[in-house]
Amino acid sequence: MTREKVLEVKDLKKHFSAGKDKVIKAVDGITFDIYKGETFGLVGESGSGKSTAGRTIIRLYDATSGEVKFNGEDVHGRKSRDQLRKFNRKMQMIFQDPHSSLNPRMTVLDIIAEGIDVHKLAKNDAERKKRVEELLEVVGLNKEHATRFPHEFSGGQRQRIGIARALAVEPEFIIADEPISALDVSIQAQVVNLLKRLQRDRGLTYLFIAHDLSMVKYISDRIGVMYMGHLVELADSDELYENPVHPYTKSLLSAIPLPDPRYERERVRIAYDPTAHDTSEEPEFREIRPNHWVRCTSKEFEQYKKELEKK
Amino acid sequence: MSKLLEVKDLKVSFDTYNGEVQAVRGVSFDLDKGETLAIVGESGSGKSVTSMALMKLLAGQGFIKEGQVLLEGVDLVKKSEKEMQKIRGKDISMVFQDPMTSLNPTMKIGNQIMEGLIKHQNMNRENAKKRAIELLNQVGIPQPEVRMNQYPHQFSGGMRQRVVIAIALACNPKVLIADEPTTALDVTIQAQILELMKEIQKEVDSAIIFITHDLGVVANVADKVAVMYAGKIIEMGTVDDIFYNPKHPYTWGLLGSMPTPDSTDEELYAIPGTPPNMLKPPVGDAFAPRNEFALEIDTVMEPPMFKVSDTHYAATWLLHPDAPNIEPPETVKQRMQGFANTGRKDGDK
Structure with a gap:
């Protein structure tokens, strides 16, 4: 069976220097592939390097060594602005904390439209607004919400705004870094159902980073377990749980x-x-x-x- | 025989610019020695405010509007602040959620444990020190003599929570309130801390009130469970009542929204909407707007507590003899059945 690889991570390392001669090897050589349309779960305790791995893959951090290929293209190589912009559009991120990941001084409309503006996806203001309203609808909010500010929303609603923002540029691949750990149980289920529905409708590929194993098992096709910067085990989620x-x-x-x-x-x-x-x-x-x-x-x-x- | 702790119709409100927020709207429960009560609910359901009210630790604008908190028959609500100071840490003590902020960063661990011992039990420093070392040993901190002289930043999260537990246990409290004590910790550390709390409970026979939103943790620690919604207990029972025979649609929702290792591809049963604004508590059943099984009467009149069994009560009109017979949603039912078959295949992990 040959499945199309969206992401190839080869021996990826991210070390941070911590003064003098100390080096923290947050990610110390991990290798895995993510296939098109699947959800890859990355689990581990705090400090295991799972978030650093996610952030390095999307190039929020520069890798110390190793390779990340997205659709066959190297993510970390030298790139022109144009190339970078193209890449950024394909890969998006949803963050853990819905309170600090939205700019409190921007309206929901501007937050979601930021990507649309950067990538010039809307011809005029009317179209821009229409796109945002559509996105709000998709994530289960309504268009009256567009003029409001983040503080007017609950945690679950804010996470929906974060998801709408990620979807605005029509990405293929989304890295979700603990997207539900800051939410209440009943709201977690709402957000997880939304993520699953979006995946079905839009053929998205997810890298789902979390420490809540039962949720990861539920949402993921394959799971990688991280410990101290290493991937210690990787298997289909049923296989991992049973054996x-x-x-x-x-x-x-x-x-x-x-x-x-x-x-x-x-x-x-x-x-x-x-x-x-x-x-x-x-x-x-x-x-x-x-x-x-x-x-x-x-x-x-x-x-x-x-x-x-x-x- | 009187109970160790009896809470009767407790009501707590907060004065705000916008008016009175009714955080707790009439909560009653009791607790015996050696028993663990888990209070579950979403944020804003009033579970933490309830626990703070028991200790009379409400912040500036909060006040107890009505009700009684009887500790061995003595009403704490009537006590002055000065009298409360003698009770806190001695008869009732508390473990907070965040071990990073509940210790004093400028004080050595040893002194923080000894503080309560010297104040409440009139120990001299030497005896207090001995007892503190004993306590650190009891909560599983290696090299207690060395650790005594260290500061909180030299401990990891799990170790800090152990210290907080040691402080809470220092005077052998009759009631220990633990407000989300493991939420900030990793699962493996969480398992260790829960085991530790259970062990210690056996040794000192104190009653524990465990506040959490994690139903997995509840299943692990609780004898009794109270499910809170919008400032009220909407279902109460033994842990088996709540998990294997839940009656309230909100409890169904909570149970259904958690995936188990056996859940497959079907959608999680999510509760739609968000909790109500407690500035203007809704008329009738507060859960009705989010409840797909709501009856007409739910929007008019609040349901009383119906008795299911001697230990099990739930506040939903569905239990009224005239109510239509409504079954829990399929996913929740499957779950209940799946659980009922003990000897699960992954039980040997």
């Missing part, structure tokens, strides 16, 4: 509280001990089953494989 291989993934899965008291009473939490790994060689990303990748040494690889076969 987690890496001890960190197992520990993460065992820690999710489920809304089911009987299950919770019996739940056994697995603790992760990062020192228990085989250190005889540098771990590598290996394919343990078709499309199921794990970061491990060759010795661990054999061991994991046996465990999988036993199941």
Whole structure:
């Protein structure tokens, strides 16, 4: 089966210097592809580098090394303004905090139309306004909202404005960095349903970054688990949940509280001990089953494989 | 036998420029020793305000309008601020949501724990220090002697929350109020903190009021659950009542909006709209405008608490004998059934 790759990330690294000789390796060599029309979930704890990865992919940060290819073109290479503009239009981002990601001094109309202006997608003011009103409709707000300011909206509504802004330039690929973690449960479901509907209607591809595993499992086709700047496991979401291989993934899965008291009473939490790994060689990303990748040494690889076969 | 804590018809309002905001509109519940009550609801439902009112920690414009808070039969509402200071931290203590801001950044951890011990239990510094080290040990902080002399910024989020818990537990409180204690933490750390709280509860036998919006956490910690909406408890029951036999459409919505590992491609059951403005609480059932099962009477008259069983109550007209028989939405029903089959396939993870 050959699926069209939208994004190819190869050995991407992003290091930050933290004074003197200290270097923080926020993202330390991750490799994955995202296919057209799918949702790729990236999970991990705070500090695992998942947000940095997202921001580096969209070039909010310059990569330390490695490669990001979008539709076959290098994202991080030197680019003319024109090329950059073209690229920016194809890839958009939805941010975590709906309170700080919208300019409080701009009306909703101007916030959403900013991309339209930059890319000159509207011929005149009337068309610009019409496009914004359409977008508001798409995300479940109404056109009377266009003249208001962000503070007049609730968190869920603001996140909808953020989504409308991202959609304004008709992107193919959207990076959603914890788009629902700041929202109430009942509102989370509304926003997730909206994202799913938009994906269906517009053929969008998502990179969905979150720490809420049950939501990620629900929305994603494939999931990558990050730990300390590395991708430790990558698989189809069902496969990852049913047959987690890496001890960190197992520990993460065992820690999710489920809304089911009987299950919770019996739940056994697995603790992760990062020192228990085989250190005889540098771990590598290996394919343990078709499309199921794990970061491990060759010795661990054999061991994991046996465990999988036993199941 | 009287209960440890009884809250009777508590009403809390805030004075604002626009008028009186009725944040809590008549909340009643009780709590026994060693019991954990979880209060769930969206932001603005009044769950945090309720807990603040129990401690009489309402900010400037807030006031308790009506009601009683009986701690072992003594009404806290009538206590003066000075008397309350003797009760806070000793009989009732609190763990706040954000461990980053609830510790004093300029004070050593040790002194922050010892503060309450010296004030409430008249300990001298030496004994207080011993007890503080003991407490740090109890909450699982390694090398307590060294950690005592460190400042909050030298601790990680999870470790800070452990310190906050140690402070709250210092005087063996009768009631511990935990307001979203794990919301700011990662899932793995959250699991550790929840386990810790349960262990400690067993040891000191205090009652816990756990405020959260995460139903997974509720399922993990609670004995009893109160679901709040628009300043009222709209459903109350044991944790099994609420999760396996919910009666209120709002509870259905909350449960339905959370995906489980078994949910597949179908849409999540989302509650439409947003919570009401408490400046002008709606007439009738506050949830009616968002409720697809709303009956005509919902817009006119507020439903009373109907009794489902001895432990289970819900405020919805759907429970009235004359109400049409309405089944919960399909996704919620499936979920309830799925849960009822114990021995889930992923139970061995």
